[in-house]
Amino acid sequence: MMRTDRKDLVQQVPRWWLPAVAGSLIVLGCGGGGGGGGGGGGGNGGGGAGENGSVPPVAEVQPWLKGTFAGGPVSGLNYSGSATGARTTDADGQYEYVAGETLSFSIGALPLGSAAGFGSLSPLSISEGAASTADPQVINKLVLLQTLDADGDLNNGIQITDVVRDTVSKYATALDFKQSSTAFRTSLTKLLADLEQAKAFTDLDPRARTARTAAAAQEQFIRATSARQVVTTTGGSLRGFESSPSTWQFLGIPYAQPPIGDLRWRAPLPAKPWNGVREATAWSDQAAQTTALERFGEGGMSEDSLYLNVTAPKSASKLPVMVWFHGGGFTSLTSNTKPFNNAKALVTQGVVQVAVNQRLGPFGYIAHPTLSAESGYGGSGNYGQMDLIMALQWVKANIAAFGGDPDNVTIFGESGGGRKVLSLMASPRASGLFHKAISQSGTLIPDTRTLASAEAIGLALQKRLNATSIEEMRARPWPEVVAAAATLVPYTNIDQHYLPNSERVSFESRTHNDVPFLGVVNTNDTVDPIQTAKSVFPWMAQYSVSPHYTALFSQVPGGWRTRGVQTYHSGELAYVFNAPESVVTHYLLDLVIDPATNKKLVIGDLNGNGVTGSAGDTQDILTSAGIDGVDLQAVQNSMAIWTQFARSGSPTVPGLVDWPTYTPATDAYVELGATPLVKSGFSNVFP
Incomplete structure (x- = not known):
């Protein structure tokens, strides 16, 4: 239940006068004037206890x-x-x-x-x-x-x-x-x-x-002193804030217990309920990872990161829900960014948005023989994916209180987030928790890593930590574990629980979560997403009853467009989240490539402050990008398409694009550039 917080911060608490406690009162005007002319009882002055026959005034009590x-x-x-x-x-x-x-x-x-x-x-x-x-x-x-x-x-x-x-x-x-x-x-x-x-x-x-x-x-401070909104969830009440004149936002909502101490490398447990009203104005910690990446997100960094953020229109009632999984492979970055929680983006199109953080890297995906033995199901690893499932369970139980429809949930993610989406489509544990899926530059390797090979990575981590047991490994500070796992690449495995079989078996046996699917790849994407688009999208479609759609994202900021830059890995995010300024982060992450050199685009000192864009001057980077009117229209188009898919299961937007379904036979797709263009020959887009 959502309600406006009408709690009056000024509470009058009168402490009523009683003779027994009069000494503790704050009394004003304790003196009193004489009352009456003189004389004793029965005279003109009236009887009284005062020296002159007057009655003492009643103490005036000042309320606290x-x-x-x-x-x-x-x-x-x-x-x-x-x-x-x-x-x-x-x-x-x-x-x-x-x-x-x-x-x-x-x-x-x-x-x-x-x-x-x-x-x-x-x-x-x-x-x-x-x-x-x-x-x-x-x-x-x-x-x-x-x-x-x-x-x-x-x-x-x-x-x-x-x-x-x-x-x-x-x-x-x-x-x-x-x-x-x-x-x-x-x-x-x-x-x-x-x-x-x-x-x-x-x-x-x-x-x-x-x-x-x-x-x-x-x-x-601004968030905490803005207009406020209270929502009641299964865990307790939350007090969010006004993030725009038409939007409420709730940051740092716990959906699971902190996976620390003995809970490190175990399946998540639901968050413990709290008493009173919990504030929801502050960013939670980002997931433990390489600390150099902390600057790309909001909040601190620790293992205590199983939190999500909700952004909802003030008038929300049974709106489609879009649950975001961030990129960064399975090891890096966060959903705690301003673009990913932008009140002027997807929610303006009539959806409720949820942004999820989950365990990453060695904490989210390491398997180990001892962990498999103690798990109760004979496997280990995949904890980060189980976190996402618990977040989706939280959404199912609570999103109606924010105005969302628990029976119309779309999961979407980019890069590593897209890969998490594709993996969840193969997991029986996620059945019924989402109803549509969007993968943006995601990767799916149908022949999933075996448990034995995943456990070997866990044993390698133990050796690097010079630990004699899992108990010792659990006791090590998280920065030490992150450093030891620096060159290890953990991801999903066949753990007999989250994935009883490989993703290939899940799809080919048609036991996967068969929901409408939109697959997106960029014109100058990285190798794995391109390979997934070429080989895996057709393979997925042939085993699915629900419609599949494909998109080639080709829009790039105007200034870079004139320099021949093509849409790089993650390039669509600036448009989907109405955050043109996020291209600065993309550049700082070395994603913007000069086609002439196949290296990071060189940006000079455009504002004359002595620091070049290549050296990290953010104003130079933004100036170089040259966001123009075409880009701003592409923002509106992208938001309309993504939310229409979440609403209906089809990305067709009347008056903008009539989107054909994809099958290996039709090979149809839509190119998302300045204007959406329906095309055929998706299998020939990439050589």
Whole structure:
């Protein structure tokens, strides 16, 4: 159930006067005037207990008010007032005050600022003279508070513990909120080192805590203080935020328990329910992988990554659902990116979108003889695929609360995500959890790796870790495991559970998940997706009753188009997700190829700042791409086609394209360039 959060942050909590507790009340006007002329009882002045026969006035009780320190909320924050005294905000980030009272906030001995008591205060409202979050002192307070969160999960609120307060107090005179954000972050280095030494942080990333960036801190605050929406799920209530005037978004929703400790290399378990309302404004961690790739996503990085994001139109009711699996092979990258969760993209076409993170690399796909022996089904590996299945089970149970239709779910993914889509089509464990599928530059190898060969990779990892047992391997920090697995290439295997048979057997026996399918490949794609398009798409179609469709994506940004660049691997993402700026990431990942050299496109210093695009200047890269009106129209076309397929099982869009079904006999496809073109001869597209 979705409802607008109408919780009033200003709660009046009157503590009614009782003689027995009068001493604890805040009393105004305790004095009293004389009442009556003189004389004793029965006289003109009336009888009374006062010296002059007057009746004492009734005490006027000032009710307590409650407020929340917003942007977190922040628990364990010191505050004080003339009536309130010295206290700390409670577990919900709430404080008490009386009307007209000024509250001062601090972290231990480090003052943060003061403001008149109100139902919602924040680093902005307590910073003297600050007009917006762009003020350096506001930015720096946001950076500090978010950096100091004990468990690193901002969706649990910001938790300031005793050890944090005590340690921060030692730096009370050293921290200057009015300096630049860069200088302020640098000034936190020694404080953070001391907090690490004191074991103040309980998050699951063994790396040393670093200061939040100014941009990330501001964005988090804006999300947390926007209009809010509460949804009830099987795990508990979630409070999302307004990501656009017409869209609600929920970030970091747990769909499984953290696969850590003894749960490393086991099938996922459903997330544990929580009490109260969980915030859904902060990115979860990206899956553990090579840390150099962390900069391409949002959030931190750890094994605690089994979370998903939901973006839904405010008016959503039984809309088609599109569940996204990111690329990066089976080892890299994340769904925690702004393009993949763009409120101005697919959801504007009347769908609910889900973006899933799952275990990758050695944590998601390693098999091992000991793991097979303890699994209960005689196999191991494929944990990342099982994560995706659990995410789809979560969607089936909960997406109606966000306005989605659990009986109309499309899974789609690019590159490694496309490969995950194709593999799920072959798994009986995924039966009934999705109803349509899109693979963009995905790869399927019908003759799936055997369990024995997958276990051999696990044994190789054990040797590299110099571990004597699985227990030792489970105890190793994740960065150590990632480093040891650097040249190993784990992926799906016949584990007797997720895949009882090879993908070939699944399709040829017609026991696969037979759903409408759209296969997409790019004009200058990499070898494996091209081979899949040439050989596997025809093979899949002949064993399927549901319609199959094929597409050749040929659109490329205008500036690169004039240089002869063809649509590279992942090139369609900028169009499907209405994110032309994402071509910068594609370039930085070395995907944009110059046809003249067959190497990375060379981009000069186009803005004259002394740094070339080839050296990583993002403005030069975007300028070089030269997004034009043709590209913007291709964005609209792509979003219309993808969502129409999700809606109906056919990519035909009236007035835009009448898409023929694909069979080996018809060999029909649609080229997606400036305008969609129906063509034949798909088998001849690639030599």
